[in-house]
Amino acid sequence: MKPASRSHRVASALVVIFLVLVRVSPALCAAAAPDEGKLVHVADTRHLTGFSLFIANLYNTDRLLFTIFAIGLTAALGLALGLLMDAIVAAIGLDLGRRRVRE
């Protein structure tokens, strides 16, 4: 592999990370009510069981881990459900590989 192409890839990855970090911030700033955003929220676990209790405990104990878990689960679920739906649609017999472009 040429060093130039590797550095190009690293630079691209850094740019993408930077862009993603900055992309939605104004939307978030505008959407989040500042006063509510500063409040520390604690989940009430008294009546929870099973997965709900697990989520609430994770939320209360480690916010960073909760965030990573939420993102990982969302991505994995999105991917898994996408693959599942692909299989279902393919089983129905629809062609998902080709399309005719018609404006």
Added chain:
Amino acid sequence: MLDVFTITLPISGVPINVLLLVLLGVAVGVLGGFFGMGGAWMVTPVLNIFGFPMPFAVGTDLCHMAGKSIISTRRHAKFGNVDAKLGLTMLAFDVVGIEIGARLVMFLERVGLAGPVIRWVYVVFLFLIGMLVFYDYFKKRALDREGGTAHGEESAVRWHVTLHRINLPPIISFPVAQVRCSMWLPALVGLLVGMLAGFLGIGGGLLMMPALVYLIGCPTYVAVGTDLFTVMLSGFYGAFTYGLKGRVELLAVIIMLLGAAPGAQIGTIATKYVRGYGIRLMFGLTVVCAMISVVLKQLGFTTPASWFVMGGVSAMTLIVVVGMVRGAARELRARRQAVV
């Protein structure tokens, strides 16, 4: 009877009917996959009606948007509708624009004018976009009746042809979008879209899609796919920052995703059976729906505005689902006949 489906969400403590969340997921999945939008303008007010405090509504929406966009972007990528190079080029300048827009908002906030000015600018732009889409649609129909567009082109509004004459180097090819132009064109368009998105405080899909079509010259399908690609990246960052702030209701995200998965497939596959101009027309109607809701909100009718959004979203979802089912039935019938 439906009370058996009501659960209490573990973090916010909001009681919610699971069926409602699944249906909302389906609707947003369908429209997001069909139009290439995150759909924050639809989901946030509806979650708010369901009882979510606003920060939880936004955070939950952004997290769900990321998962849903993976499904739609994957499907659009398989159809060859995602121009990642174009998306990233625009995104690079989009963020600069967003910062400018956000600073303008801060200035307006200091002088006490932010709320009304932003809402009315939003209304004006939604009105202009809606009118542009309708003008383009009806002009195209008139040209088709007369025997096709003058240059055999897909689009009746041809601003991109003029903009492609800008020869400022570097000239870049975007093969998926079939566009070759100065890099500064998508850069400038990204900057302007970003400024507006930053100023209006929205994700930007509502603005990016028409910008890709009318200013860059993308085919409608590529505009939808490329827009979704950027929405996916935005959604993940949104999920991250709101997760850290503790404003993501993860169980609601999971439930909504269960509805959004089939919805996103339906919406994306529906683009296969609907002409690009059909998508543009429905996009125009959706924009008008959003505009009326903002006007209602500005006039103080917050609850009717949210119900109006729900009604519009439901109607549009139904139209897309019917279009997809009819198109799929046609395809399957044709295939059976070919076998016989």
